[in-house]
Amino acid sequence: MAPESKSSWAKSSPELVERFGRVLDHFPEVERRKMFGYPAAFVGGNMVTGLHQESWVVRLGADEQAAAMTDGASTFEPMAGKPMKNFVALPESVLADDDALETWVRRAVEHGRTLPSKS
Secondary structure: OOOOOHHHOOOOOHHHHHHHHHHHOOOOOOEEEEEOOEEEEEEOOEEEEEEEOOEEEEEOOHHHHHHHHHOOOEEOOOEOOEOOOOEEEOOHHHHOOHHHHHHHHHHHHHHHHOOOOOO
8 A cells, every 4th residue: 555645635624724723813822834734833833733634633741642542532643654743633522622622722832832942
C-alpha cells in the first residue's frame, strides 16, 4: 500500500472550520495560521491545536494526554505509522460540545505557554 500523502487528505468540513474559529475566538492570544493546509493555533511559535480532516487535535503534556486518552482521545497520526508526539485527536463526544472543546483547547494553550518559544 502506498503511503498516504498530503494531497490525499480531505478538507475539514466548513462546519468544523467554523467551530474551530468560534472556539478560538475565546483565545485572542494565540496566533492562527495554517498547518498542512488546515486551520491551526500557535503559542510562542508552537502549534497547540488544529484540525486535520475531520479531527481536532490538541498538544498536551504527558498527564493531560493520559487524561485525554482515558476520555476517548486517540493518538494523532497524520500519516499512518507516524504519530505526532504530544498530540491527541479529540473524541467525537468532545467535538459535539463547544464547552468541552474550549476546555481542551485551554489545556493545550496552557501547555503551549510552558514550551520554549520558536523564532
